[in-house]
Amino acid sequence: xxxxxxxxxxxxxxxxxxxxxxxxxxxxxxxxxxxxxxxxxxxxxxxxxxxxxxxxxxxxxxxxxxxxxxxxxxxxxxxxxxxxxxxxxxxxxxxxxxxxxxxxxxxxxxxxxxxxxxxxxxxxxxxxxxxxxxxxxxxxxxxxxxxxxxxxxxxxxxxxxxxxxxxxxxxxxxxxxxxxxxxxxxxxxxxxxxxxxxxxxxxxxxxxxxxxxxxxxxxxxxxxxxxxxxxxxxxxxxxxxxxxxxxxxxxxxxxxxxxxxxxxxxxxxxxxxxxxxxxxxxxxxxxxxxxxxxxxxxxxxxxxxxxxxxx
Numbered sequence: 548x549x550x551x552x553x554x555x556x557x558x559x560x561x562x563x564x565x566x567x568x569x570x571x572x573x574x575x576x577x578x579x580x581x582x583x584x585x586x587x588x589x590x591x592x593x594x595x596x597x598x599x600x601x602x603x604x605x606x607x608x609x610x611x612x613x614x615x616x617x618x619x620x621x622x623x624x625x626x627x628x629x630x631x632x633x634x635x636x637x638x639x640x641x642x643x644x645x646x647x648x649x650x651x652x653x654x655x656x657x658x659x660x661x662x663x664x665x666x667x668x669x670x671x672x673x674x675x676x677x678x679x680x681x682x683x684x685x686x687x688x689x690x691x692x693x694x695x696x697x698x699x700x701x702x703x704x705x706x707x708x709x710x711x712x713x714x715x716x717x718x719x720x721x722x723x724x725x726x727x728x729x730x731x732x733x734x735x736x737x738x739x740x741x742x743x744x745x746x747x748x749x750x751x752x753x754x755x756x757x758x759x760x761x762x763x764x765x766x767x768x769x770x771x772x773x774x775x776x777x778x779x780x781x782x783x784x785x786x787x788x789x790x791x792x793x794x795x796x797x798x799x800x801x802x803x804x805x806x807x808x809x810x811x812x813x814x815x816x817x818x819x820x821x822x823x824x825x826x827x828x829x830x831x832x833x834x835x836x837x838x839x840x841x842x843x844x845x846x847x848x849x850x851x852x853x854x855x856x857x858x
Contacts, residue, residue, distance in 0.1 A: 566594055568612050575603050611845050645681065645691050645837050648776045649698045654711060655718045657779035662722050664807035665784060670831045671823060673843040681840060686751040687787075690769060691837070697755040706758050714777055722780065723811070726804045729774040730813040730820045736770070737761035738815065765789075765800035767815035772802055772836075780804070786834040786841070792816075794828045803834065 566580045575583075575598060583597045590597075595609045604612075669675065681688060697703050717728045739761040741750045752766040754773045762770075768787045775785060784805045792799045802813040803823065810823040817826075831843040 565612060569598070569604065569608070572612060574608050574612065579603055645688055646695055647782075647837065648691075648773050649695055651698055652707065652711070652773070652777045653779070654714055654777050655779040657722070657781065661720075661725075662781070662784065662807075665722065665805055666807070666809070667805045668809055670786075670788060670803060670810060670834065670843060671790075671826070671829055673831055673845065675834075675841040675843050677839050677841050679839045681835070684835060684840065686749070687835060690751045690753055694753040694755070694773070697753050703755050703759075706755055710754070710758060710774075711777075714774055717778055722784070722804070722806050723808060725775060725778050725780065726806065726811055726813060727820045729771050729778070730802075733767055733770045733774065733813075734815055734818065736767070738763060738767075764815055768800045768802040768813070771813045775804065782836045782838060786836045788829075788834040789832045790829040791832060792828060793830055798832070799829070801829070 566575075566584065569575050570577055570580055579598075579601075583594060583601065583603070586592070586597050587594050595604075595613075598604045599606060599609065698707060713732055714729070717725045720728070736758060740763050741747050744750075744760055744762065751769060752760070752762045754770040756762070757766045757770045765787065772782075772785055772787060776782060786803045788801050788803050790799050790801060791797075799814075799816065804811045804813060808822065812821050812823050812826055812829075814821070833843060834841045
């Protein structure tokens with residue numbers, strides 16, 4: 548299963564022109580694409596319009612494929628996985644080697660009653676395929692390793708104590724209440740971009756770094772993830788999701804928490820925690836937790852608003 552996901556993702560990563568993506572999705576055959584490209588060369592018309600005029604695809608097919616193509620490029624440009632995925636080879640599962648949040652941070656364990664009735668549905672109506680191979684996600688794994696070191700530093704003691712004090716009021720509450728409380732707490736931290744904060748274009752902070760220096764979208768999501776883990780929330784109920792904000796045309800990171808009311812979005816751009824079903828401007832690219840990652844596709848496109856995506 549994991550190998551199939553990686554092979555599929557590699558094909559998308561290395562062949563992301565619109566015609567290639569249409570062939571990979573089964574919308575046109577390789578021969579039909581070849582003929583359309585020959586017409587394009589003669590006429591100068593756009594490939595999409597040629598395929599539509601020939602009745603090979605619909606405008607819906609074209610819009611959804613353009614959205615998928617844009618998401619692929621988002622992963623390449625924003626998540627900076629290209630170096631690890633170019634020449635992607637299947638490696639042994641890395642998930643088991645990632646350490647959980649430090650035990651010194653853990654405040655509680657969740658009772659069965661607190662997570663009763665939790666159910667999982669697709670994120671924003673997309674299809675998804677899972678892999679347990681996290682070896683390409685070095686920023687994620689490096690964050691866990693640095694987190695383990697951070698908590699042992701004397702300079703971190705004050706931040707950790709305040710963090711634990713703030714979280715202690717949420718112990719024993721329902722999953723919804725804990726998630727909402729953590730979202731509000733972490734959204735008080737100041738936003739600052741990685742270039743200004745670290746002199747790097749993409750740096751994934753530990754929660755200690757975040758609460759000390761502020762951070763950007765993925766740092767908010769990571770701090771919320773770690774806070775809920777400290778409260779005992781199982782990691783299989785949470786994912787960091789990298790999405791395309793179709794309103795702003797930019798990539799963004801959020802935390803997804805699966806609850807008895809469906810998936811909830813914890814977002815530094817939205818003041819209050821919100822049901823994923825009420826948000827139409829996010830298109831998930833991939834999501835990840837400490838155990839696995841998921842690539843999201845437009846498998847259920849007919850039931851979603853994916854056509855509104857223009858990255």
